Amino acid sequence: MNVQSPPEKLKARDYATDQEVRWCPGCGDYAILKGVQNTLAQLEADPKNTVFVSGIGCAARFPYYMETYGFHTIHGRSPAVASGVKLANPELDVWVVGGDGDMLSIGGNHTMHAIRRNVDLQILLFNNQIYGLTKGQYSPTSKIGTKSPSTPLGSIDNPVSAAQFALGVGGTFIARSSDILQKHLPEVLKRAYQHKGASFVEIFQNCIVYNDGAFKHFTEKAIQDEMQIHVEHDQPLLFGEDKQKGLILNKEEMRLEVATLGENGVTIDDIAVHDETNRGLATMLAQMDPPNFPVALGVLYAEAAPTYESAVHSQIDQAGKDAGEADINKLLRRGQTWTVE
């Protein structure tokens, strides 16, 4: 008899390892870890086919806490390592985890190319606008004027917008969420998982030690409804406590504006409807900043496109079919040969 009972459905805690989690108490990474474990449980992801790849930084410790396959690599290179994993075995579900320094500074090049190639990876960027593990230097996403050990008089370089960067390099899935949005985050991550291709998710994450409150201007309870808009495909772009505010498209100036329903004759029909296949709209949403605009969260952009690894393997499959039987001894003898008697 060899009857196998159906595997028991895994719970979020089944995706956790026995390793002690070593982030600072109160770090936003704890919430993201829980959110990812919840997501995998909801997706019924198979741990043996799941791989987490990371670079260097606080966020990059993530794989050690996931009861899946995991590879903690070197600074900035995780998208390249993950691309190699996916190319070698497209059957694996590959997640890439890193911070803003890892993925947008030292590894910006690899992030760009993994996204534009559309390798089927879930790329999770934990953006806390600071270098945590090296003790608090400003990062490529830090606001101008950030005082840090390396910028005692304030940083002077322009920050990069992660979502705009991903849109600009031709990303096929760009989404945003936040560490504290425990219901929103798994929904976004599930969409990222389901998307075939490079799914880029920027997760605003609070660094309690070196950059506490960096996002409070749109995450604090009192103002979050006014300062966040959760976009959904085909739904009007409404926000505010009673969903009385919305975004309208100023077609003459090609930009979004905030309007209030009932004021100046604005009705629900005037409110722009989110179309996640519209890269221009996604770019405008990604550009929005408080205090004049809410921060756009959710799936900003999603487009179906062939994945890199499927194209690579279809070329290989076709070459195999064209060649019939691939025989190395024939290859060794290809071209001009001669016989010495």
Added chain:
Amino acid sequence: MSEVAAVERPEDDRTEIESAVVRFAGDSGDGMQLTGSQFTMTAAIAGHDLATFPDFPAEIRAPAGTTFGVSAFQINFGARKIMTSGDQLDVLVAMNPAALITNLADVKPHGIVIADSGAFTDRNLAKAGYDENPLENGSLDDYRLVKIDMTRLTVEAVKEFGLSNKEALRSKNMWALGLVYWMYGRKRQASVDWLQAKFAGKEDIANANIAAMNAGHAFGETAEMPAELGTFEVEPAKIEPGLYRTITGAESVSLGLLAGSQLAGLKISFCSYPITPASSLLHQLARMKEFGVVTFQAEDEIAAAAAAIGASYAGSLGITSSSGPGIALKMEAIGLAIATELPLVIVNSQRAGPSTGMPTKTEQSDLYQAVYGRNGDAPMPVISVSTPSDGYEVAIEAVRIATKYMTPVMVLTDGYITNASEPWLIPESGDNDPFEVQFRTDPENFQPFMRDDDTLARPWVKPGTPDLMHRIGGIERSYDSGHISYDPENHQKMTDVRAAKVLGVANDIPEQECSVGEAGGKLAVVGWGSTYGPINRAVSNMRDEGLDVSHIHLRYIWPLPRNLGELLGSFDKVLVPEMNTGQLKTLLRDQYLLPAEGFNKVNGKPFLIGELEDAILDRLEN
């Protein structure tokens, strides 16, 4: 008609010679590399042993007629074993003044210089830096000068095809080839076939090239030839019977990697970034898709190494390839593969450095980088390719060591080997014993860094395997579990075991033997890599003269063969010729505390046999 006096000469009146060195030199647009490779193929078919040296400029299309735009292809072929592309030229074919001025110094006294007088225009002479025409002023009296207006004769020969003047002149190289074919009594059919295949669908071009080659040949045959030009007979070499092809280092390494992957039962993931002279390896493997070979042109050198490591982690054979500067960029990633103990093959096609150096010129100056060039104590096996065909066995050996010992392995080859070619007795893939990888699937007592008692290798687990989920990374790992560990004693233990694992490879490779001569004696000449040919010939010549000297050539740079210290200790003196400033010499001194002496040059060119003979004489006499 030729511009010099012609003599009657019966066709069978050929001078018998043992070997000859011929160099075709011209503008980079003159097709000298194609001409040389056709001559090579025909010499091989005629049964000669041979060695070639293609030498081309870094510029893709250098301005026509300039000295830095000169492209040359040298071949040494003969009835005996040919070890190098030759010290001095018997025949120089110079297609323009720039080719003459840059190559004349290599022609042996009273050697033959064939010049296209039609290209020696005032303009071209000025570009090459000649004040007056060297074909006319007696400055070449020490050579057997043959001036032929190949430009005009080619245009005449291809007139019937209605090509433009520019197109017609593109066949000039074939005219020259035809003439040299006639000099050595060569059959033209292989080149006719090749031209027809190359220009399939462009009949006019194919026919014009064939007509030009035939015209060059006929020019000689119809006894219009000047007395200065000899005709020669070279007997076939005594070569082991079998099926042969010519092979370059890039071809042999790529075929060896494929053969190695099959012996290991793995699919290749070859991840690379274009760089001279290593790109040809990527090009070769990109054409092996029918074998399931994945090639990935990454965004940079680092990504190429990182992706190869990712591929190995996923259970494929990760390979990355580059040249010196690119290898430097990969080193942090290679350290990760050392730390996480994943197999990885890194092919380094060395070139002249430092920094960008001279990308198209050869050197063997990355030995330090290969053996020592990483942060931390990061040992890694390093093996080297000695000849263009040797790359096949070396690549297989790299795959064997990498997969058996779960370690990156660096293969050192160089720009000379990569581009040079030689005849190759084609092996059967079944000639090598398989070394199939056994992935770990058993969850019983599994620990990711638990080691094999013999090899000290950790198990290789493919993601996707049930119940073996685990994490690895670059932070120091606990001895068995692989969990993060900052424990001081654990780091000591891990550093020691990584070193012991790599040193243990010495027990799994052949003992070092002498390539020429025997153990014990006055002088050992120790080489590695592409110096094999010149050292071998120089030592053989010196032994023929009764001198007590042996040649030892290393394939294994790290770890060194287990008997090497004893072997070197049996000689009074050790001389280490290298195309660097003394890197293997330093390694040998360090490992064996022996007074090895260097003999070094870094001029971008392989050693000449003559200069090595002088160095050997010098060491034996002083």
